[in-house]
Structures are given as C-alpha cells and as structure tokens.
Amino acid sequence: MERPTVATQATSEVIRELGGPNHMVKGTFEPPLNASRYSTLLLLALSVIRNRVRSRQKFGIIRSFRGGCTMKTLGFLGLLCGFIALSHPSASAQNSNQVGRSEGATMPRLVSIFIPPLLNAPFTAIVTTVWTIRFGDGNSRTIKNHRTIARDSAGRIFQERRYFTPDGDKEETAITQIEYSDPTTHQIYICHPDGHVCELYEYRMLAVAADATNETSSSAANNVKSEDLGHEEILGLDAIGTRETTTIAPGTVGNDQPLAAVRELWHSTQLGFNLVLDKNDPISGNAQIRVTDIHLGEPDARLFAPAESFSVVDARRSVTPSAK
DSSP states (O other), X not given: OOOOOHHHHHHHHTOBEEOOSSSSBTTBOOOOOSHHHHHHHXXXXXXXXXXXXXXXXXXXOOTTOOSXXXXXXXXXXXXXXXXXHHHSHHXXXXXXXXXXXXXXXXXXXXXXXXXXXXXXXXXXXXXEEEEEXXXXXXXXXXXXXXXXXXXXXXXXXXXXXXXXXXXXXXXXXXEEEEEEEETTTTEEEEEETTTTEEEEEEOOOOOBSSOOOOTTSOOOOTTEEEEEEEEEEETTEEEEXXXXXXXXXXXXXXXXXXXXXXXXXXXXXXXXXXXXXXXXXXTTEEEEEEEEEEEESOOOGGGGSOOTTSEEEEOSOOOOOOOO
16 A cells, blocks of 8 residues: 655645534534633643643544554644644734645545434434545545444434544544534534543534424526435335535536536434435545444433543523613
C-alpha cells in the first residue's frame, strides 16, 4: 500500500461523520466559536498532551498510517492547535501575512442521518457508513465507519461519532465525540473522550409524538426531480422510498455539461428517520448509509447522560434577566 503524505494524514484525521440536532443546519451541529469554545479546545489540547497516546487507535487515526506513535501524536496536536489559532479572531489577524501549510487545505465532511426527538419510539441501533471520495486525477478512495445510536421513550438521544478507516481495515476506530440530547431539559452535551470534557449547549428541538421529519417529501426546487419508490420492509419496519435527482446546470461548478446528483432514501415513519440513504454525487463522491442491528425497546438509561468523570463547560448563551 502506498504511504500517504503528511498532508493526507492530517486531512484524514478530521474526516468524520457529522450530525446532531438543530444548530444552523438540519442534522448538523456546529458549536458557536465563543470564549467557552476556545477554553474547551485549549483544555482538550492540554489533556491530550498530558495523556499522549496509549494505543494505536487512541485518536482513531487510520490504521494504514504507520508513521509511528510520535508522528501521530504531533499530527493530531498540530491540527488541533492550528484549528484553535485559526479560529480565534486575534490569532488570525496576527498571522494574516504569514504563509502556512494549512492554506488551501480541504476538510471533507459527510452529514449523517438525522435522528429526531420522537416520543414513544425507543430503539438502539448501529449506523454504518461507506464513503467513496473522488479526486481530480480520477482516483478514488473508500473509507468507512460504524457508530451506535439510541433514543428512549422521552425522546432523549444518544449518538457516537467515530473516525473513518480505509475500506477493508478490520480495526475499530476511536470515538471522537459523544452527544447527549435531551428535549425535556433543552440541553445537549457534546463530549470529547480524549480530554474527558463536555460542552453544554441549548437543545432547541421539542419532542414530538408523530413523525414530522420525513425527508422523502418531494422538493419544490426546479432542479430537483422526486420519484416515489413505494414501500419496502427493512429490518421488519415499513419504509417509504424516494429517489431525488438534482440537476447541476452547466457552469455551476465549472462543469461544461449538466451533472446529476442522485439520493435514494428509505424512511421509517415508525422511527422517524431514514433507514437507508444512498448518495451518488459527481462532485463529492458516493455514500451508503445504513441503519443496522435495530433493537426496539427502552435502552439502558445510563446511555443518556455523560459519565461523572467528565468535566462540563457551559457554552450556552447567557440569558438576560427579565425586567421586574
């Protein structure tokens, strides 16, 4: 196997499956870059330096990268500290005239399925993702991961996030993030296992009694064609299928001919989310997301709260006291 470059390694370390509740983009959580966020990242970086690497998969770095433990540690820390520096306004201003290796870097991101806070629809399941990324020279690369998700009858949601690994690699990657969403308290904890730190944010979604998140509904956009695929039983659940074809007009992304991006979705109204999502995109590549190993019923209640060993940073916006 060809040895990846350091730049490729750094990029691969941040390729991860995103998701979450409701912050800015449906199904994607983007924590605001405020003072609390900077403090948490600095605390996480210091914790990583203190603990260093205890195993080959400590930071979930792809197994085929055999540059050695020290190189892996420095690569992760450099990436993390670089993120902090580039994110902070003052740091960006001070370094605006300097040329660094991070300039021009790209960070591919894949938005996973959206899990709503549906009442009285408890389950535990595994989400598997296979992502084939295309490169400009015609080559492609396939990576994969799997993660655990769960929801209880009150609509509380547990989700793991993990790094991706090359297709064919049998070694499990590390957990990068754990999310605990609670519509009853309107709180979501974003926890980082490496530093044993959780960030607390507002969770603005309300628990609902019926599926109101069917993403298979046809789009009103002129460039999107929706096709009803009927019903199919998947893992013992009734699923409604839809195929959406988005036409990318010439010149939109430098293309001289029309391009077609296709998504095929199989949605369970009982659980309120897609059980199958197939995406074929000429720009970003192909993705296959599957929900597997579904167990209907109440999960272990301990899944829905951070461990007591984690410290918590309250990153919620301060609320102005009401006038008396």
